[in-house]
Amino acid sequence: MTNKTPTRRLKVKLASNKKRTTSQRAWLERQLNDPYVQQAKSDGYRSRAAYKLIEIDQKFKILKPGQRVIDLGACPGGWTQVAVERVKSQTNPKARVIGVDLTEMAAIAGATVFQGDFTEEETQTKLIELLDGKAQVILSDMAAPACGMTDVDHIRIMVLVEEAFNFAENILAPGGAFVAKVLRGGTEANLLKRLKLAFQKVTHFKPPASRKDSAEMYVIGIGFKG
Structure with a gap:
């Protein structure tokens, strides 16, 4: 690649x-x-979305060899493929990449992928067991099915972002990074405040690979304080 x-x-x-x-x-x-x-x-790559993560990483340098990475909403696997390449999990014994999605995914060399609902405790427990330690990066490209009503769609995706962050707070290693998809309008004030307390730097970014007519953007937390 x-x-x-x-x-x-x-x-x-x-x-x-x-x-x-x-x-x-x-x-x-x-x-x-x-x-x-x-x-x-x-x-x-399995999807054009791979370039969104590539562009995020080119700008913020969050993926490094030897890291442990969890990819939430991973299907069809483009982000997982990029994570495998950048942490070198096929050759570095310290590195680990785990992807989960509601939809079943084909296997990816260098990663562990499985089908599950991230919002369920059982799935989060399995992620922690597979990780076998703290994560350096939590990625979330999760999105709820769009209904076409901007306010409702925004609320639905923010629920997922908050769930992902709650999980990240418990599993991220100090200095770790968090990347999650949000919609135009950014992150709600209360969650943004929590993120700023938890990370040294928090920013929003729309990678060039994200279509101009798409409302999506990403909230990025760098330097988890633990």
């Missing part, structure tokens, strides 16, 4: 004789013309 910067190609248009709805045509054309989608295929 080369982690190349995607470049623009000539625009592809779908044949008009195919029986597709307007929305289906728009989605397919966007996929065909998305440089990140094409680069993901070339680099062997």
Whole structure:
């Protein structure tokens, strides 16, 4: 996997004789013309989302060889693949990458992945057992199914972010990092206050790989105080 910067190609248009709805045509054309989608295929990543984590890590330097990493909402595995590469868990015996998602995932070399509901105590207990120690990085690309109502969607994802942070507080090693997806508007004041108390630095970041019309961005906590 080369982690190349995607470049623009000539625009592809779908044949008009195919029986597709307007929305289906728009989605397919966007996929065909998305440089990140094409680069993901070339680099062997399971999703274009891999480049979001690559760009986050390029800016904030959170993933290092030998670290223990938990990836929440991991399916289809793009972030897990990047974590494996950067902590070198296939060759470094100290490194460990664990991914969990509601959807079943195919195996990833260098990582332990399993199906489960992160919000359930049983799943969190299993993550802790598999980790066998403290984590240096907690990643969360979790998102609840969107209903189209901005306020409701924001509340749903914030519930997941808060759950992820509650977990991180108990399992992160001092100096560790936390990355979680939020929606436009950022992190709610109460949670942001908690994050700022727990980390030396807290910031919001929208990686270039995140589509411009997407409301998503990421809250990043660096230097967990323990």
